[in-house]
Amino acid sequence: MLFKDIIGQEVVINKLQSFVAKDRISQAYLFSGKQGVGKLALAISFAQYIMCKNKKGGDSCGECPSCKxxxxxxxxDCHFVFPFFAKSSGTNCDAYIQDFRNQILDTPYFDISKWWDIMGDAKKEGIINRSESNNIIHKINLTSYESEYKVMIIWYPELMTQECANSILKTLEEPPHKTVFILVSNNSDKIMETxxxxxxxxxxPNISNDEIRKVLTDKYHKSEDDAISLSKLSLGSWTRVLNLLIETEExxxxxxxxxxxxxxxxxxKVLDLIKWxxxxxxxxxxxxxxFLLYxxxxxxxxxxNNFGDSSIIYANSKEEKFMERFSPFIxxxxxxxxxxxxxxxxxxxQRNANPKLVFLDMSLKLIKVIRP
Ligand SMILES: [Zn+2]
Incomplete structure (x- = not known):
């Protein structure tokens, strides 16, 4: 992931670039901010930038063996730690690493409930457990394979158990040479002070409406109007924009x-109704x-609409035009x-009846209602 793939966040990117340029990379960072602002995407692009063998114009090259x-x-040399459902005390997050990678490759802008859902239960909450702290210490003490640096990205450090947090304290304070921890947190107040x-x-920070609007028109080919209204609803979160786009399609x-x-x-047109x-x-x-709720x-x-009270009507402009013509029939x-x-x-x-019969039966009855 390159810096140029990040939505907005120019100020943060400049800061990260300057750490590398001045050779002042810290041993541990805490990226904190609201859901959907691109913290995980920034952490990955920063790690890639640190390790890229052929940086150009303040970004990774995208082509060297490391970038590939x-x-x-x-x-x-880039490790991921994230919360998971510990099936037994010995489970660590290696068990879920491919699911985690697949989600990020799909989009790094996703919320934690999506992650619980991927792991099989949207209502449960995972943790980073004691067994994972052993895994962290083990990985961080391996000699790096290919790169000068080793990076460990910890997503949701606020979900570490106290045992896990305590056992990595020393490593966090005195990590092996050229090791970088990047903690990515939605709620940094909940991380242990130590x-x-x-x-x-x-x-x-939140992504500005202007940056969101620009990405929607340039990369997603949305109309200026749609882009403006989506950016207003975004609350500075690209994850929210992605969810709104799915809703809009629906x-x-x-x-x-x-x-x-x-x-x-x-x-x-009965034949057309059968087709429908x-x-x-x-x-x-x-x-x-x-569809039925809609x-x-x-x-x-x-x-x-027949009563002319438009304040109680929630509709987009297409729906409004349709209602103008349709409402006299209701x-x-x-x-x-x-x-x-x-x-x-x-x-x-809902009770699993045959949908062909349900919809045909319904539409035939609607004929009589719409045009008696
Ligand atoms: Zn590169």
């Missing part, structure tokens, strides 16, 4: 299929449920039947 290994996160006092602290898909359903019902039902039946069950929302808001008489049919389909899907 970083591309797969498999550099033998640990954090041994580190050089680097505050990672809304777009639901909108397309809801409007298609309503037009087809209005046109009484088959398409929706091919989706995943969660997507089908999301449809209920659209019907409700279209009905509200009245007190058919509103309740529409709700009943959509809710019934939702419950049927």
């Amino acid at each position: 290994k970083f591309q797969k996160l498999e550099h033998p 640990i954090s006092s041994r580190t050089q602290k680097i505050e990672i 809304i777009k898909r639901n909108f397309e299929h809801f409007t298609l359903l309503m037009r087809t019902c209005w046109g009484r 039902s088959n398409t929706i039946a091919g989706w995943g069950r969660e997507q089908q449920k999301s 449809s209920i929302k659209m019907v409700r808001e279209s009905f509200m 009245n007190e008489e058919n509103l309740l039947i529409l709700f009943k049919e959509l809710n019934k389909a939702y419950q049927d899907i």
Whole structure:
């Protein structure tokens, strides 16, 4: 990962570059900041930069043997420590290293709940245990394989057990020559004072709206309007932007299929309704449920639109245009039947009924409601 791949954070990057330029690399850093500002991405690109054999223009070259290994996160002198579910007291994070690498290769902007989910239970919380501290000390005392430096990135040091923290104190204070610890924390107040006092602290600020907007237009080809509204919702977190992008895709898909359903019902095109039902039946069950909830929302808001109270309506501009034309067809008489049919389909899907039958049955009933 190169510095140029980081979203924003120019000031921090300049600082990291100058540590290397002035040959003043500390033995331990603490990168702290909110979720999604790029702390882990910065830690990895800093490690890569320290080890790159052919730095140019203040960034890693991306091509030397060391950089090539970083591309797969498999550099033998860069170690990762992260919280995990300890199945037995002897488990350490080596058991999950490939999952961790795969997630970072997908994107280094992810939150911890995503990590718990990958490990199999989004509701559980992992730890960095005593067994891992032995692993840390063992790895840090190995002679480096290829690089002058050894780097150990510890993600979520606040989730170290007290036993683990105590047993790495001495190593953190007096690590072997040319060893760098980078602690990456979301909540540095929760790190034991004895640990954090041994580190050089680097505050990672929120990403500015302007930087987020620029990446969205330049790299994600979003319209200026979309980029501005997403950046306003971002709260300085790129992880949040990524989640919003997924949500936006879902809304777009639901909108397309809801409007298609309503037009087809209005046109009484039964063959097209069968086709439509088959398409929706091919989706995943969660997507089908999301579509039905979305449809209920659209019907409700279209009905509200008839009373001209736009303050209670939450809709984007496409949805608003559609509602303008659609709402005259929603009245007190058919509103309740529409709700009943959509809710019934939702419950049927939830109890694993055959989706082809559920959606076809629902759409045929909707014809009578939309165009009696
Ligand atoms: Zn390089």
